[in-house]
Amino acid sequence: MTVAAAAVWPRLEDVVDPIRRIVADADQITCLAHKDADADSLGSALGFAQALRAKGRIIRVVVPEPLPRLLEYLPGFEMVETGGAPLGGTVFTFDCATLGRFGERRAEVERAGTVVNIDHHLSNTGFGTINLVDASASATGQVIYRLLRELGAPISPAVATDLYAALFTDTGGFRHENTTEASLRLAAALVAAGADPGWVALKSYKSRSLAQVRLEGMAVAQMHSEMDGRLLWSEVTDQMLEQAGADMQDSEGIIDALQSIATMQIAILFKEHTADRTKISVRSRDPIDATDVCTPFGGGGHRRAAGAEFGDPLPVAERKVLEVARRLIDSAR
Numbered sequence: 001m002t003v004a005a006a007a008v009w010p011r012l013e014d015v016v017d018p019i020r021r022i023v024a025d026a027d028q029i030t031c032l033a034h035k036d037a038d039a040d041s042l043g044s045a046l047g048f049a050q051a052l053r054a055k056g057r058i059i060r061v062v063v064p065e066p067l068p069r070l071l072e073y074l075p076g077f078e079m080v081e082t083g084g085a086p087l088g089g090t091v092f093t094f095d096c097a098t099l100g101r102f103g104e105r106r107a108e109v110e111r112a113g114t115v116v117n118i119d120h121h122l123s124n125t126g127f128g129t130i131n132l133v134d135a136s137a138s139a140t141g142q143v144i145y146r147l148l149r150e151l152g153a154p155i156s157p158a159v160a161t162d163l164y165a166a167l168f169t170d171t172g173g174f175r176h177e178n179t180t181e182a183s184l185r186l187a188a189a190l191v192a193a194g195a196d197p198g199w200v201a202l203k204s205y206k207s208r209s210l211a212q213v214r215l216e217g218m219a220v221a222q223m224h225s226e227m228d229g230r231l232l233w234s235e236v237t238d239q240m241l242e243q244a245g246a247d248m249q250d251s252e253g254i255i256d257a258l259q260s261i262a263t264m265q266i267a268i269l270f271k272e273h274t275a276d277r278t279k280i281s282v283r284s285r286d287p288i289d290a291t292d293v294c295t296p297f298g299g300g301g302h303r304r305a306a307g308a309e310f311g312d313p314l315p316v317a318e319r320k321v322l323e324v325a326r327r328l329i330d331s332a333r
């Protein structure tokens with residue numbers, strides 16, 4: 001169950017002064033994206049970091065392992081660290097709803113002196129010292145843009161490009177239901193500030209490797225359809241990765257093929273990370289909430305896109321999740 005907690009979050013104007021003080025006083029600031037970082041999380045972190053660097057602050061950008069190499073087009077990507085030095089005393093987090101999103105960095109976030117949690121997930125648990133959560137924002141990048149403007153930080157073409165990529169991809173190229181007047185107006189402002197929409201679209205959706213497309217072909221070819229096509233699911237196994245010459249990062253995008261089918265109410269991609277570690281990506285259409293498929297297993301996300309991680313082998317995870325999905329579709333009839 002998602003709880004309508006949005007009203008209790010402090011507003012931007014209530015937290016901007018404390019954030020301004022934190023930025024001014026910190027010896028070093030670490031910008032932390034979530035594991036399996038997407039362009040919203042990492043683009044927000046990189047955009048924020050570069051804007052504050054321009055103000056002379058010492059900033060690091062850290063991502064839990066592994067390095068998300070598909071995002072190397074984001075301006076500033078060369079500053080991204082995985083592993084290495086521990087997080088500093090002041091940590092900003094981007095697009096992370098729960099502490100579970102930090103993977104092996106979780107304990108460090110819990111120990112950090114000050115955590116500024118910036119996000120747009122309704123399900124955010126408010127783990128920060130300061131929480132700037134706006135569930136009405138289409139992307140965390142949108143929240144970052146407003147914050148940077150309030151802080152009087154410059155929006156350079158590099159910052160604009162990172163935030164545009166965040167907004168563009170979290171709205172599925174301005175096709176998802178979270179595309180709003182505000183997000184389209186922000187897109188125009190970011191283009192005015194130097195983002196190139198054609199280039200970001202090329203890098204986001206038209207720069208795939210052969211291995212990625214081959215892997216998608218395999219996953220689509222063996223897709224399962226149940227309940228008159230309402231439930232669509234497939235899997236990526238270790239063996240498929242080997243056959244396609246791909247790695248798990250290349251499975252990005254397969255779920256989009258599944259969710260493009262007209263009858264779809266729930267689409268699920270099961271990913272075999274290790275023999276006893278499975279991850280799922282879930283998409284849904286009305287009246288089904290994708291988070292309802294994932295929260296029973298400790299996952300979460302948004303109404304239309306969610307995920308979860310299991311300490312189970314692939315077949316076990318499939319059995320558990322498909323049971324929940326079938327029940328949700330049954331009760332939605």
Ligand SMILES: [Mn+2]
Pocket residue numbers: 040041095120138139140170
């Ligand atoms: Mn996001």
